[in-house]
Amino acid sequence: MMMTGSLKPKVRIRYDEMEAYLLLPTPENDELYNMQDLQQVLAEGGVRYGIDQNVLTEMINNKIYGVERIIATGVEPVDGVDGYYEYNFNANPDKKPKILPDGSVDYWSVNSIEEVVEGQVIATYFPSVSGKDGMNVKGQVVNAKRARDLQALKGKGFSFNEETLTYTASFDGKIEMQNGRVVIQQIHEIHGNVDLSFGNIDFHGDVLIHGNVESGISIKATGSITVDGMVEACILEAGKDIIIRNGMQGGGKATVKTKGNITARFFEFTSIECDGLLQTDVLLDCNVRCRSRVVVNGNKGKIIGGDIRAIEGVEVFSLGNDAEKRTEVTAGAEPELCKRLYELEERILEAQENLAKIEDGLAKFAKAEAEQGISYANDPRRMSLLRVKIKDTANLASDEGEAKKLRSLVERSKGATVTVLSYVYPGVFVYIDNMRFKVNNMAQEIEFYKRQDKIATRPYYNNP
Numbered sequence: 001m002m003m004t005g006s007l008k009p010k011v012r013i014r015y016d017e018m019e020a021y022l023l024l025p026t027p028e029n030d031e032l033y034n035m036q037d038l039q040q041v042l043a044e045g046g047v048r049y050g051i052d053q054n055v056l057t058e059m060i061n062n063k064i065y066g067v068e069r070i071i072a073t074g075v076e077p078v079d080g081v082d083g084y085y086e087y088n089f090n091a092n093p094d095k096k097p098k099i100l101p102d103g104s105v106d107y108w109s110v111n112s113i114e115e116v117v118e119g120q121v122i123a124t125y126f127p128s129v130s131g132k133d134g135m136n137v138k139g140q141v142v143n144a145k146r147a148r149d150l151q152a153l154k155g156k157g158f159s160f161n162e163e164t165l166t167y168t169a170s171f172d173g174k175i176e177m178q179n180g181r182v183v184i185q186q187i188h189e190i191h192g193n194v195d196l197s198f199g200n201i202d203f204h205g206d207v208l209i210h211g212n213v214e215s216g217i218s219i220k221a222t223g224s225i226t227v228d229g230m231v232e233a234c235i236l237e238a239g240k241d242i243i244i245r246n247g248m249q250g251g252g253k254a255t256v257k258t259k260g261n262i263t264a265r266f267f268e269f270t271s272i273e274c275d276g277l278l279q280t281d282v283l284l285d286c287n288v289r290c291r292s293r294v295v296v297n298g299n300k301g302k303i304i305g306g307d308i309r310a311i312e313g314v315e316v317f318s319l320g321n322d323a324e325k326r327t328e329v330t331a332g333a334e335p336e337l338c339k340r341l342y343e344l345e346e347r348i349l350e351a352q353e354n355l356a357k358i359e360d361g362l363a364k365f366a367k368a369e370a371e372q373g374i375s376y377a378n379d380p381r382r383m384s385l386l387r388v389k390i391k392d393t394a395n396l397a398s399d400e401g402e403a404k405k406l407r408s409l410v411e412r413s414k415g416a417t418v419t420v421l422s423y424v425y426p427g428v429f430v431y432i433d434n435m436r437f438k439v440n441n442m443a444q445e446i447e448f449y450k451r452q453d454k455i456a457t458r459p460y461y462n463n464p
Contacts, residue, residue: 009038012068017136020047020072022056026065033060047072048139072137080131089114091177097263097279102299104160114176116169116184121157125150125165157184174206185223193229194219198411206240215251222453224260250286257416262290283308291409297421298340303327309334311409313416320439324427332433332450333409341406345401351396358389360362405419418448419460430455 010023017260022042024033038056042048050072059069076196116122118287131144150159158167170177172430173186188203193211201207206223215232219225222320224240231244233253241260248254250270256262257273278288279295284391285305285321288294293312298305308314320327376382418430420443428439430448437455447460 009041010068011042011071013046013137017138017140018074018076018134018142019047019070020050020137021068022058022067022071023068032063032426035060042071042395047137049135050074052138074136074142075134076145077134077142078132081127081129081216082147083149085124085153086126088120088122088124089116089175097300114172115172115187118171120169121166122169122184123153123167125153125167127165136233151460153182153185154180155182158182182319183427187223187353188221209236215253218414221339225258242274247280247282252285269304278310291413305328311416312412313418315419317421319420320425320428322425322442324425326427326429328429328431329418330464331418331448332414334433337406337409339425341403341410344403344406348396348399348403351392351399355389355392355396358385358392361385362389416450419442420446420448420462 007027008258009025012021012023012451014020016082016140022038025234027033034281035056035340038060039051042051052071052073055069055071058064089096105243118247124160128147128149130147131145134142136142145336152262155168155178157168157170157173160167171184171186173184175182175184177183185205187206187208188201189208189210190198191210193214194201194209194217195214196216198217200218200220200239201218204222205221207221207225209225209227209229212229213219213227213231213234215234218235218237220235220237222239224242225236225238226243226245227246230246231248231254233249235254236256236258238258238260240258242256242258242262242264247264247266247268248256248270249268255273256267256270259275261276262272262274262278262280264342265281266284267280267286268282270286272278272286272288272290274289275291277292277295278290281296281298281301283294283303283306286308287306288308288310290308290310292310294308294310294314294316296314296316299308299317302316302318302321303316304321305325305327307328307330311331311333313331314329316329319329362382365379365382365385368374369376374445422444424439424443424446426439426441430437431437432450433453435450437457443457445460446457448455448457450456
């Protein structure tokens, strides 16, 4: 039959062009649709691919009128799958101890060293899988997402097998992720105690001791130091984290210094200096200089005696004791730090002015050379200016680097508080920046913070 006006079949294409629908109006005078005419209708409607001839035949033969049917279906693209690595080690270890349900702290949960053995598979690469383009009902190609492969692992201490696409450790050691690189380094591992007969340790890498460290020992490492047992009056210095599974009885002679974090069950009579977080259960008569935050928040956590200073603040369960032992806690930037920053900034300004004068003097020599045609390269006055320039430039770079670090500390100190989760006792002195607060009466769940002209307190609600 010929189709005109309102009797013309209606073609609709879905918004994503992956399905097309056909509706046949009821014909007049018992006329019938035919395949050729419907094919032409679909072509005029833009449907050129995926037409289901069986549905067309069924609609014609069974006189399916006034009902929209799916008449064409496109082929969905199959996206490619990017290549990926499956690591057989923890690339992001948690360096903070876990708080157990009873409020105590599990210091064995801290792990700064993950060990591998020679030949151990550390990673497997799964190559990309190519995708497959699709086609919509208009006969247009629907592009699949292209898969991409990853670059080979970068780092050191491992080898690659091209057949199995696996990476294996080349020797026993410690494995970690450093700025996207997998690095395996040898570690100095000691199965037992370290005493005077063992001698001092100075190691380029990580030190792992499975026993105790007795008095008089010095342990220095460019990496981390981990001690499973007890530490007595020793010297510990590390470039990264220091972990003491039990604690340290310093006897007033111990020092601990690190550029990383420190975690230990307790410290007694110890001098501590760290750039990162210090977390422990007890600080007893310790002197602490922390450029991050001191956290003593287990349900037995307490600071008694000593001088505790932390740039970003202190959080403690119990502060001081009922014997009113003098305990000093400082949060924020110390006056000495601010004074040092001011001195550096003054020195930097002076050095910049002097260098500008030197540059002006050197420019005059260059101008004289151009005008007179005489070389001043070996002129003693010019050589003297160059020597001063080299020296002042080096000093300026050093001062600017130190000033940058101090500015960062001052910025991080803003808003620092001393937070007490349980009791604070008389005999405690709280310092924030250059202000002091003396605790005369016992208080509970309180936070010390800085106002414009004084240190104030406010309730602290420890909501889990």
